Amino acid sequence: MLKNTIGILCVLVAFASQIVFADAKDMSKEIDAATAKIMPKVVKWRRHFHQNPELSNREFKTAKMVADHMRGLGFEVKEGIAKTGVVGILKGAMPGPTIGLRADMDALPVKERVNIPFASKVIADYQGQKVPVMHACGHDTHIAMLMGTAEVLAGMKDKIKGTVVFIYQPAEEGPPEGERGGAELMVEEGVMTTPKIDAIFGIHINSQTEIGTIRYKKGATMASSDWFKIKIKGKQAHGSAPWAGVDPIVTATQIIGGLQTIVSRQSRLTTAPVVITVGKINAGVRENIIPETLEMAGTIRTLDSDMQKDVHRRIRHTVKTIAESAGATATVEIDTKTLVTYNTPELVEKMLPSLEKVVGKDRLIESEWTTGAEDFSYFGTKAPSFYFFVGGMPKGKNPMEAAGHHTPDFYLDDSRLDVGVKAFANIVFDYSD
Numbered sequence: 001m002l003k004n005t006i007g008i009l010c011v012l013v014a015f016a017s018q019i020v021f022a023d024a025k026d027m028s029k030e031i032d033a034a035t036a037k038i039m040p041k042v043v044k045w046r047r048h049f050h051q052n053p054e055l056s057n058r059e060f061k062t063a064k065m066v067a068d069h070m071r072g073l074g075f076e077v078k079e080g081i082a083k084t085g086v087v088g089i090l091k092g093a094m095p096g097p098t099i100g101l102r103a104d105m106d107a108l109p110v111k112e113r114v115n116i117p118f119a120s121k122v123i124a125d126y127q128g129q130k131v132p133v134m135h136a137c138g139h140d141t142h143i144a145m146l147m148g149t150a151e152v153l154a155g156m157k158d159k160i161k162g163t164v165v166f167i168y169q170p171a172e173e174g175p176p177e178g179e180r181g182g183a184e185l186m187v188e189e190g191v192m193t194t195p196k197i198d199a200i201f202g203i204h205i206n207s208q209t210e211i212g213t214i215r216y217k218k219g220a221t222m223a224s225s226d227w228f229k230i231k232i233k234g235k236q237a238h239g240s241a242p243w244a245g246v247d248p249i250v251t252a253t254q255i256i257g258g259l260q261t262i263v264s265r266q267s268r269l270t271t272a273p274v275v276i277t278v279g280k281i282n283a284g285v286r287e288n289i290i291p292e293t294l295e296m297a298g299t300i301r302t303l304d305s306d307m308q309k310d311v312h313r314r315i316r317h318t319v320k321t322i323a324e325s326a327g328a329t330a331t332v333e334i335d336t337k338t339l340v341t342y343n344t345p346e347l348v349e350k351m352l353p354s355l356e357k358v359v360g361k362d363r364l365i366e367s368e369w370t371t372g373a374e375d376f377s378y379f380g381t382k383a384p385s386f387y388f389f390v391g392g393m394p395k396g397k398n399p400m401e402a403a404g405h406h407t408p409d410f411y412l413d414d415s416r417l418d419v420g421v422k423a424f425a426n427i428v429f430d431y432s433d
Ligand SMILES: [Zn+2]
Pocket: 136, 137, 173, 405, 406
């Protein structure tokens, strides 16, 4: 009897798992069909945003358009979050988890040099200057792909278990000086907690990855980014008599060398990479005057949050002691811009089959970490998160020859934005399964 019961149970379990499997498979087909129908709109939206880019914390028209779009789909919409951010909530017909999908909306002060009919000619105010504006990081495609996902999922509401929160984020590239913004502020204003998001997903397009491809990495995927400022105070003297003063320029060269030995001699590089770059030095007015002060600034990248703290401590110590040895004084300011973007390994494992359905096994590529940074990392402090890359480079092009992000020649092939739409839509169904 017991044997029989187990036998029947086994059959039932097998049958049930088949139903689940068949169900999931059916959804991906349905998603494919629904996505195919709306792709002309997605490309049209992308080109509209490309032609009408807005700088960080100034995404007024973009925000209005995504808010109107979601209202039209019947979502509950909240506007003005972290200045210009918009959140839309889609409630599925059945109970289940709450999933966050995020797109960033801002463009950059870059002059477009690409010869396309929808090239940007926009000029805007930036830190008191008139500057050309361009979607030179591809956030235009992120907005369009998330709008596409919203449209596909709105049409499948009856089959959704749980809630989908669409997050349109301002100022990913960093707010203008003196302002706050971006993911950190969205988190502070409760985006991850009302409603409470159980898992969050984000996509970045990539101009050097071929279309139809997805790249991802488990664990730390993008670096933390800190900006630092070092001020050295020496003693002014005639250029012919350095012993009469304290030279902040020579002290600075020693400090720069010291900073590089933090990377090469003091950091455990087998755990994760570290980068320290001095990008700016200001001192002096004339050939024969040793100046009194010097200022330099730069950025720190780490892929491990403990190493990030360790590097901060070592920079402060190195700067202080080298300055002292020269008879100068120095101060260090470190401003954290983003944390390490961390892909929760169990979540990545769970969602890889969904991404495989979209691009196939061969085009789902596990990649190296990158020393670029993303403020998506702040969302990841509140829930398991997964951030991955979708290809935007024309087929067959050499990645080494494709223009990088933030450059005037940055170009994206928008013929395969369906990859992002399908990836998000499949994730929603498969996560709550
Ligand atoms: Zn960027």
